[in-house]
Amino acid sequence: MVRPCLRALRSEISMFTDRRIERHQLPYFLKVFNSVTDKPIGFLGNLSEDGLMLISQLPMMVGADFNLRLKIPMDGHCQQVIDLDACCLWCHEDATPHHYDAGFSLQRAPPEYGQLVEALKQYFSFQPLPASA
Secondary structure, three states, X not given: OOOOOHHHHHHHHHHHHOOOOOOEEEEEEEEEEEOOOOOEEEEEEEEEOOEEEEEEOOOOOOOOXXXXXXXXXXXXXXXXXXXXXXXXXXXXEOOOOOXXXXXXXXXXXXXXXXXXXXXXXXXXXXXXXXXXX
């Protein structure tokens, strides 16, 4: 008979229930690119101040460093480019067949990334309506 290690099981459960930073889900997917080749490698699944989740058709190598690029659409046909250095912490198959979810920790994220996180928090937050007279 095989018994699961309770300490490992508790660790996995706490990983899903004890988050230090609130995660923000996005209603559509923003492409993520390799900043060296400028080729798309996946889509942004969610983000926080120090990390992000990538959804890709290929598994990412855990423990490897990646050079990522976000291209944020701006007014008109302009876009803001945000380059990120990130380390892949985990990767597993997504619920969608032939897709993978990978969690990245950001290393020295630029101020523009923090501004993106704050802008998305504001955009997706429920703001109280002003009281009517």
